[in-house]
Amino acid sequence: MTWNLIGFRSLGMLAGQGLLAYGVIAGLAAIMVYGAITTVPTLVKGFVDLLRDPVGAAQSMTWNDWKAMFIALVLPALWLMAFPAGLVLTLNQAKREQQLYYKLHGHGRPTDDERRLLRIGASWAYVKGGLWPITLELWPMARGIAPRKLKRFRTFELASPDHDRDHLATEWGILDRRSLERRLESIYAEGVHSLSFAVLVDAHADAFVERLAAFAGVDTEDVLECVDDSGARPQPLLWGYDLIRAHHIVRAGYSAGYLERDAACAHLARITDYVTTLFESEETFLTNTLLGYAVWLHEDEYRGAVAERGRANERFLVSDWPTQLGPWPSPREHALTSAMVTGLREQREQARRAHGELGEERSM
Numbered sequence: 001m002t003w004n005l006i007g008f009r010s011l012g013m014l015a016g017q018g019l020l021a022y023g024v025i026a027g028l029a030a031i032m033v034y035g036a037i038t039t040v041p042t043l044v045k046g047f048v049d050l051l052r053d054p055v056g057a058a059q060s061m062t063w064n065d066w067k068a069m070f071i072a073l074v075l076p077a078l079w080l081m082a083f084p085a086g087l088v089l090t091l092n093q094a095k096r097e098q099q100l101y102y103k104l105h106g107h108g109r110p111t112d113d114e115r116r117l118l119r120i121g122a123s124w125a126y127v128k129g130g131l132w133p134i135t136l137e138l139w140p141m142a143r144g145i146a147p148r149k150l151k152r153f154r155t156f157e158l159a160s161p162d163h164d165r166d167h168l169a170t171e172w173g174i175l176d177r178r179s180l181e182r183r184l185e186s187i188y189a190e191g192v193h194s195l196s197f198a199v200l201v202d203a204h205a206d207a208f209v210e211r212l213a214a215f216a217g218v219d220t221e222d223v224l225e226c227v228d229d230s231g232a233r234p235q236p237l238l239w240g241y242d243l244i245r246a247h248h249i250v251r252a253g254y255s256a257g258y259l260e261r262d263a264a265c266a267h268l269a270r271i272t273d274y275v276t277t278l279f280e281s282e283e284t285f286l287t288n289t290l291l292g293y294a295v296w297l298h299e300d301e302y303r304g305a306v307a308e309r310g311r312a313n314e315r316f317l318v319s320d321w322p323t324q325l326g327p328w329p330s331p332r333e334h335a336l337t338s339a340m341v342t343g344l345r346e347q348r349e350q351a352r353r354a355h356g357e358l359g360e361e362r363s364m
Contacts, residue, residue, distance in 0.1 A: 097156035104145050110134050115326045117268040120275045121247045122325045123286055127312040133325060136264055137255045138164065138248075164256035172249060177258045180249065184267060187246045188274070188337050193295050194237035195344050199351045201227050215303060216294035217310050222287050227343070234336065235343035236278045240285045241292020247271050273334035282328045286313045 102108075110118075118134055125131035131138050142150060142158040150158065168174035172183055200208045201223075213220040229235045247268065254264040279285040290313060294306045316322070339347075 094155040097153050098140075100152060101140055101145075101156060101158075104149060107135065112326075116329045117265055117272055119326055119329055120272055120285070121244065121251070122321055123282070123289070123313060123316045124244050124248060126316040126319070126321055127309060133321070136251060136261060138251050139255070141255050143255070143257055159255070161255065161257045164252045165258075168249070168252055168256060168258075174249070174253070174258070177253075180253045180258050184246055184249060187242055187249075188270070189339050190347070191237065191239060191339065191344065192242040192245060193292050194239055194242055195347050195351075197238045197292075197295050198227065198235075198344055198348050202348055202352060212291065212294060215298070215306060216291050217307055218287060218290065223291060225284075226288065226291065229343060233278060233280070234341050236284075236288055237343060238288060238292040238295060239278050239340060240275065240288030241296075243271050243275050244289050269332070270334045272329055273331045274336060274340065276329050277331040277336055278340065282322065283317065286317070289313075 114136075115134065118136070122133045125133040132140075138159075140156060140158050141161065143161050145158070168180070174180045174183055209220050209223045213223050216223075226237055227235050250259065250264050250267045250271070253259040254261065259267070275285060279288065290306070290310050293309050297306060322328075
């Protein structure tokens with residue numbers, strides 16, 4: 001997997017086109033085979049005669065005999081030669097269209113800074129499937145390409161901004177740039193699942209930790225490390241999962257047209273610094289995202305989905321993606337937010353007091 005190979009999305013589309021196109025060819029081949037079968041007696045007799053007396057048999061063959069032999073032998077041979085040639089031509093066309101896409105969007109080979117901004121999202125792209133790991137857009141987008149040039153893309157699928165706008169509206173209530181910025185700042189300040197996770201650990205401790213570890217298929221120590229503040233790094237809580245979702249929101253916001261490139265890159269730089277400050281390695285980061293995924297789903301019916309996410313993370317780590325996309329980054333200039341530094345201490349204290357007051361009311 002390198003940056004300029006056909007994207008997974010376009011490969012899937014090509015497979016569909018190939019099934020349709022070559023399905024037609026297969027139908028024609030079936031007609032040929034049927035024609036050959038219906039002329040089997042003539043063919044058998046002709047072959048036997050050719051073996052016994054090649055010259056005499058050739059001279060005595062009628063037009064129908066030659067036609068049957070052509071249908072049975074020559075046409076299938078031509079089809080077998082045309083099939084791989086057509087596949088190669090289709091793939092080459094897709095590559096040319098992808099190169100045209102890069103040219104129209106001004107994409108050159110990614111710089112080290114661009115790789116760094118996208119690096120923490122590589123595992124997300126891998127487990128989700130179909131997402132481009134090393135361009136700011138999530139997948140090839142039609143936005144920014146003149147309508148007359150869109151006609152040049154016949155095999156390479158380009159996504160409409162509406163796809164990402166619908167996703168952002170449905171999943172996050174994001175309708176424009178202002179609501180997107182508000183949502184991101186909310187995640188930086190409060191997280192998504194980190195607070196509920198911390199409150200559950202505080203209130204139910206051992207029981208919750210053991211259940212979550214079993215549900216996610218990890219050790220209880222992996223869960224406890226999320227609330228461990230004895231080391232040099234703050235409690236990670238579920239910031240890994242919260243921030244990888246923020247990373248995805250930024251890229252979707254760019255694909256939707258809500259963010260320009262500079263604004264999107266500024267957010268990705270913040271998120272990258274936050275993640276790499278909290279997590280010293282990709283392995284610990286992926287364990288955290290898995291736990292966040294498990295807390296999000298939490299119902300027994302999704303146990304299989306959580307297990308598959310864990311296996312996908314493991315496959316990612318042993319794949320060539322980490323090597324080709326570059327090493328795990330180091331933090332640079334953005335300091336953690338106060339919520340990240342304190343482990344949401346103030347909000348957790350408020351939850352404890354509320355829980356205590358509720359308990360007192362029930363005991364009265």
